Amino acid sequence: MTAVAASADTAVVVEQPDLPRRYAGAIGLGTLLQPLNSSMIAVALVQIGLDFHAGTETQWLVSGLYLATAIAAPTAGRLADLLGARRVFLTGLVLVALVSAVAPFAPTLGWLIAARVLLGIGTGAQFPSGVAMIRGMADRRKASAVGALGLLSIFAQTSAALGPSIGGFLVGTFDWQAIFIFNLPVAAIAGISVLVLVPRDPPRQRDNSRSIWREIDLAGLVLFSAAMTALMLILLSLAGQPLWWLLAVAIPVGVLFVVWERRVATPFVDVRLLATSATLSMSYLRTMLTYVAFYAIFYGLPGWLEQSRKLDPSKVGLVVLPIAAIGALTVIGATRLARSRGPGPLLLIGSAGLLVGGSALAFGVHSGTPIVVLVLISAVLGIPNGFNGLGNQLAVYSAAPAEETGAAAGLFRTSQYVGANLAAAAIALVYSGPATDAGLQRLGYLVVGIAALLLVDALRQSRSGPAAA
Structure with missing residues (x-):
């Protein structure tokens, strides 16, 4: 495998072995929990509302987890950098298991929302601490982390695709409580895998507790x-x-x-680095914009399919499935390309693909569009997901100092959730009521505009040469 180091004039290709996949596989099982719990709840809201005699308040089951994760991810990442990534990863799994065991017995909706907030804190720990573990192992072995990060992207794309289906099966076969109980075996398998396969954290210097709290800021x-x-x-x-x-x-x-x-000497977020590293700052901004476009499509298109195209929910799920499924497949090609060329070409392909897909929504879709064409458009919209997801992740990984990998990965996750919430507002604004053909067209214009900005930035990055990963 190769890593590419860029200078002002030349690019030097350095042969590096790939980090063994067993490490990323074990870590990836834990990172499944966050996207699964984000998506499974969608099909349980109606039944939960009926059981607790609640209405729109159930939306806080979604928003509470997003809010908690947006804050918990960089916090867990910082703790991973200071106290040990493996330790923080396993602690998050323990919290997920404890909350998932008691959440089915919540006596009121308020208690269930509180459980979802705690679940967001627990699931928010896995990705940043997982990336920090990968960085540490790759540096110690002088190995490439591209394949491992690509495998994490495949886990994320696959769980996003399967989450609603798994949730629908669990709620339909059992009841809404099952989506919490489902976390228990996943957390147990992930925890055992990390304990068995992933090396312990390097020994930390013996500091008193006061010094540790100062470092945590x-x-x-x-x-x-x-x-x-x-x-x-x-x-x-x-x-x-x-x-x-x-x-x-x-x-x-x-x-x-x-x-x-x-x-402060040891900041929680190194704002001085963000101010001086345009690459890192732009990577976070780029990630946020990418996820505005992604979630606008992922949640906006199904609403149009139901309300204007008059498809039942089961068919809607099949039509939009290629968005996540193709995204998972494209990660494989994106990983191979990133090994030799870095994140630049991935972002270029992803931005161009998003521009094509957004144009299809803006100019080529209406309520009479045949199903097969809609499926093909979903497949086109899935192509940029794998390239953009891995490209943004590698851009942050490459720009962040090794000792701040966890915190950087946590802020990467926070950027995603800021984008997700901006997308929710954008969907409400472009539809302004029922999801009509005109509203979908405006949604397409939004995606085209974001894709154009991302494409300009990707072209700028491509001129600066490949980056190491």
């Missing part, structure tokens, strides 16, 4: 959590009655957070 963590909570609540409210007054919290707390992080 509790003040920075609290300020980040407060600012991110306010921001996410604003984004979640955009589809209904926007909570603009929360800007009075988000902006000053955000400014205070930046000022504080610039002054």
Whole structure:
């Protein structure tokens, strides 16, 4: 396998062995939990609402997990960098198992929402700590991490594709409680696999607890959590009655957070690095925009298929399945390309594919479009997912310092969830009511606009040469 190091004038190809797949396989089982729990709940909301005599309040079962994960992911990543990635990964699995065991017995919807928040904290730990484990093992073995990160992308794409189907089967065969119980064997298998296959964390120097808390930067963590909570609540409210007054919290707390992080020796988020590393900052912005487009399609297209194309939910699931399924398949080709060329070509292909798919929605789809054409368009929309997902992940991985890999991966996850919530607001705005042909066309225009911006950035990156991974 190869890694590519770029300089201003030349690109030097260095032969590196691939990190054994057993490591990424064990870690990937744990990272399945977050996308599965994000998607399985969608098919359980109606039944949960009936059981608890609730209406739109059930949406907080979705939003609560998103909010918790957006904050927990960078927190877990920072803890992984300081205390040990394997240790944080396993702790997250234990929390997932405990919450999943008690959630089916929640006496009220409020308690169930609280359980989903805790579940978001637990599942938010796996990806950043998993990437930190991969980085550590790859550096110690002087191996390439591209194949391992590609395998994590395949796990993510596959679980996104299968989540609604698994959830539908569990709810239909048993009841909504089963989507929580399902986590128990997954967490157990993932935990045992990591314990058996993944090496222990390197020994940490013996520091007193006061020194450790200083390194964690509790003040920075609290300020980040407060600012991110306010921001996410604003984004979640955009589809209904926007909570603009929360800007009075988000902006000053955000400014205070930046000022504080610039002054402390071991910041929770290295804002100085973000200010000086345009590559890393642009990678987070790019990830956010990519997921605005992805979730706008992934959630906006099914609504149109049901309301305008008049398909029943089972057929809707089959029509949109290629979006995630093809995305999982394209990761294989993207991984091979990334080994020799870095993330640049992946982002170029992904952006161009998104532009083509968005154009198809904007100019080639209406309520009379044949099913086979809709399936083909879904397949086209799936192509950029694998390339963009792995390309953005590798861009962040390559730009982040090795000692901050966990925190960087956590912020990568947070960027995804900010994009997801912006997409929810965008869907509400472009449809402005029922999902009509005109609304889908506007959705296509949105995707085309985002894809054009991403394509310009990808062309800029391609001129700077390949990056190491």
